[in-house]
Every structure is written in structure tokens, then in C-alpha cells.
Amino acid sequence: MFVLKLLLKNAFRHRLRTLLTMVGLVVAICAFGLLRTIVDAWYAGVEGSSSTRLVVRNSTSLTFPLPLGHGERLRAVDGVRQVSWSNWFGGVYITERNFFPQFAVDAATYLPLYPEYRLSDAERLAFLRDRQGAIVGRKLADKFGWKVGDAIPLRGTIFPGTWTFTLRGIWDGAEARTDESQLLFHWQYLNESLRQKTARRADQVGVFILGIDAPDNAALVSQRVDALFANSLAETLTETEAAFQLGFVAMSEAILVAVQAVSLIIVVIIMAVMANTMAMTARERLAEYATLKALGFPPGFVVRLLFGESLLIAALGGLAGLLLTLPLAAAFRAAVGTLFPVFQVSTLTMALQLAAALGVGAVAAAWPAWRMSRIDIVDGLRHVG
Structure with missing residues (x-):
């Protein structure tokens, strides 16, 4: 003292x-x-990634899509237990300053792959039933003051037109590092519109997300997937979710x-x-x-x-x-x-x-x-x- x-x-x-x-x-x-x-x-994004999820994209570039038909063949790959897909939407909410990620997803298969997105059973069911429904993270909802039932209009840039979605649920992250700044809506809704307007862009996805049986099998399953589509018109590049996120960080x-x-x-x-x-x-x-x-x-x-x-x-x-x-x-x-x-x-x-x-x-x-x-x-x- x-x-x-x-x-x-x-x-x-x-x-x-x-x-x-x-x-x-x-x-x-x-x-x-x-x-x-x-x-x-x-x-x-890297820290919050899962070791049991793989991302499959076009080997040429992320800007080139993959045919939807790849999904059926991916389900048959040994070690793959779940298959889903998503498209980057790139819409504008009111002004370009309000940037946030938006993805068109196959909701029925996508949500089970992301258990860290915690939705109530009622909100999950309402989203799955509503063709024009959407769900968002808590952080995004708080930023814009959105409540369940609100209409969210987005002006398309990659997919022209005004797209209006009804907010059916707000998820909370299971951990502090879980991303709560995204908007998810139905890929089928986007695809149906493309079939009517620009059929050549329909039935294509940005990336496939695979759920694998064990993290230790990630490299082996990735090799199997890429070998399956080798020398095809749409060759693939498969990597872990963490490696996929690191690709953006490296830029x-x-x-x-x-x-x-x-x-x-x-x-x-x-x-x-x-x-x-x-x-x-x-x-x-x-x-x-x-x-x-x-x-x-x-x-x-x-x-x-x-x-x-x-x-x-x-x-x-x-x-x-x-x-x-x-x-x-x-x-x-x-x-x-x-x-x-x-x-x-x-x-x-x-x-x-x-x-x-x-x-x-x-x-x-x-x-x-x-x-x-x-x-x-x-x-x-x-x-x-």
C-alpha cells in the first residue's frame, strides 16, 4: 500500500x-x-461461416450462373446431405445509400442449412407460404423500422423492375457474429418472373450451397463435385464457406x-x-x-x-x-x-x-x-x- x-x-x-x-x-x-x-x-463473414457448408460456383467467375439442373446431380454426390441455392439480387431500397445484401433463395432447403437464423415457427411458416414473402435480420429491420407485415419495395438493378415483398419474419442471430443485415426472398418468385420476361435467364442460380456430413470431408466432397462437372459447359469451383468469404476479403x-x-x-x-x-x-x-x-x-x-x-x-x-x-x-x-x-x-x-x-x-x-x-x-x- x-x-x-x-x-x-x-x-x-x-x-x-x-x-x-x-x-x-x-x-x-x-x-x-x-x-x-x-x-x-x-x-x-469468415468467422461466422460453418465448417459443414460448401459453396459451389461457376469456375469462370462468380458473375456467371450455373444451371438449376446441377442441383439434382449434386444431391447424388457421396457426402452431400443437403443442397440449396441462391441468387444475388442487388436491388435498391429508396436510394443507393441504403445498401444491404439481398438474396433469392430456395427457402425450403436454405433455412435448414442456416440454423443460426432463428425464426419463430409462425414466421417461418408464413414465409414459406407467401410467394412474395421475405425475411430479414434484426439489425436490418431495426435500421429501417420494419415490422412484420410491412411492404418492402426494391428497385431491381440486375433484374429490372420494381419488386415488392411482404415482410413475414425477422430473425435473430444465434451468436453475436451472425449476420443480421440480409434480406431473403423466394427464388421461385424471381424465376417465375424471369420466365415471363427473359426466359433465357430463367432456371439459373448464382451459387449452390451444400450441407456435408462431416467437416473433415470438405476437401474430398469438393473434389468429387468439381470432377462431376469437369469439361462441361458450366464447370464448377467448390470451396468451403470460409474460403468463399475469404475471396471477398482478399480483394x-x-x-x-x-x-x-x-x-x-x-x-x-x-x-x-x-x-x-x-x-x-x-x-x-x-x-x-x-x-x-x-x-x-x-x-x-x-x-x-x-x-x-x-x-x-x-x-x-x-x-x-x-x-x-x-x-x-x-x-x-x-x-x-x-x-x-x-x-x-x-x-x-x-x-x-x-x-x-x-x-x-x-x-x-x-x-x-x-x-x-x-x-x-x-x-x-x-x-x-
Whole structure:
């Protein structure tokens, strides 16, 4: 207790300098945490993917569809227990700024593959029965204030026209990382309209989703599927859901690397500021440390004083920065809307924030502590005058 009181008294001997140092540390730790959370948000789709789901797409490009007839052949592949499919819709709700993912899905087979989308039995049944029905995630419904029974008009871009859907259900994610920013509607409704307007685009799907019997069989089942359609007019590329999501993340890999680099640079800058503060502190107390050594205190005591003071300031600043990160992240999440389906400060990020703060405190005190431990008593006492 005596040592803690001594450290507090020493740390706030120059209150303005200490407070300004702590403010800088709070800003740095907040920025570090937010930037780390942005990177985590980019990988949220990967983290939320299932190891028992495979995605089958056209080997040429995702923009090329696959014939619906592939589905029957996929069901016969050894290791495949469920088959469903979906199309990216790409509609606009009121204005282009209201972007959110929309998929036309085969609801009867799609929903069993995604148990993390938790719907009530009544809402699930209402959706399955309504040809023009749609379901959305809780986050998306809250953003636009939608309620069950509301009409949702979308202006088609890939599929021209105005498409109106009736909201039949709102799902809640089984976990915090479950995507709640999507809209799902019936693929059959889309396909019937295409048959009437542009028959050549009908009976085609964007991707097939396969449910497999065991995660360990993912590579083997993928090989079987791709071999089945090899040398056909619509060859396939089958990959795990995580690999499929990583393909999108890879498109912005340079940006993510830059964000991570900036977060580390911020920590290094505040480390330099903190080191300067501790160097000034040690220089001002040169005579005091020399006196302690003259009274018989070992060099290790002086080292512990400097390290303790530096770590105390770093811990206080780091904790304040961590606590401030949480409301800032919530405000950022509200501002970006559905751009990041999952945006939350993870436990790992909070641990890294505290570790970064304590690391800054330890490194900042290292050089001054080493110098003070080797100070000559006579030179130190002479410094008084």
C-alpha cells in the first residue's frame, strides 16, 4: 500500500504533464482498438461461416450462373446431405445509400442449412407460404423500422423492375457474429418472373450451397463435385464457406494491411511520447534517486519506482481508452449501418489494448530506469546545485 501511494504521488507530481500524457495514451488506445475492430469486421463473414457448408460456383467467375439442373446431380454426390441455392439480387431500397445484401433463395432447403437464423415457427411458416414473402435480420429491420407485415419495395438493378415483398419474419442471430443485415426472398418468385420476361435467364442460380456430413470431408466432397462437372459447359469451383468469404476479403487485403500498419504506428508514436515523459521525470529527480542510493536503497528499488510509475500511468490511460472504445464503437456501428454486418469490440481486441498500453509503459521506462540504476551518487548529489 505504501508503494502504491508513493507511485500515485510521484505520477501526479506534475499533473498537467501526466494528464496530457494520459490523454495521448487514451486517444492512441482508442484508435488502436477501433482500427482492430474494423479489421475484425472485415473477417466477420469468415468467422461466422460453418465448417459443414460448401459453396459451389461457376469456375469462370462468380458473375456467371450455373444451371438449376446441377442441383439434382449434386444431391447424388457421396457426402452431400443437403443442397440449396441462391441468387444475388442487388436491388435498391429508396436510394443507393441504403445498401444491404439481398438474396433469392430456395427457402425450403436454405433455412435448414442456416440454423443460426432463428425464426419463430409462425414466421417461418408464413414465409414459406407467401410467394412474395421475405425475411430479414434484426439489425436490418431495426435500421429501417420494419415490422412484420410491412411492404418492402426494391428497385431491381440486375433484374429490372420494381419488386415488392411482404415482410413475414425477422430473425435473430444465434451468436453475436451472425449476420443480421440480409434480406431473403423466394427464388421461385424471381424465376417465375424471369420466365415471363427473359426466359433465357430463367432456371439459373448464382451459387449452390451444400450441407456435408462431416467437416473433415470438405476437401474430398469438393473434389468429387468439381470432377462431376469437369469439361462441361458450366464447370464448377467448390470451396468451403470460409474460403468463399475469404475471396471477398482478399480483394481489400491491401487496405486491411494499411489499417493494421496505422494501428501499430499510433502505438509506436505514443510510446515515444511516453518515453519522453519518463525521461524528463528521471532527469528532474536525479538528486532524489542519488539520495536514495546514498541512504542504502539498492539500484533495483529505483528501477521499480520508475517502472511502477510508468506502468501506473499506462494502465490508467489504457483502461480509460478501452472503456471509451466501447461507446465509440457503438456510435461507429450506428453510423456505418449495414456496411459492417457484425461490428463489435472483441475480447481479444480489448486484451491487446491493455497489453499495448502496458507495453508502452514498460518500454518507456526502460531507458530512464537503466540510467538511474547506474547513476553515480556524487554526480547525482552535485546535480542539486
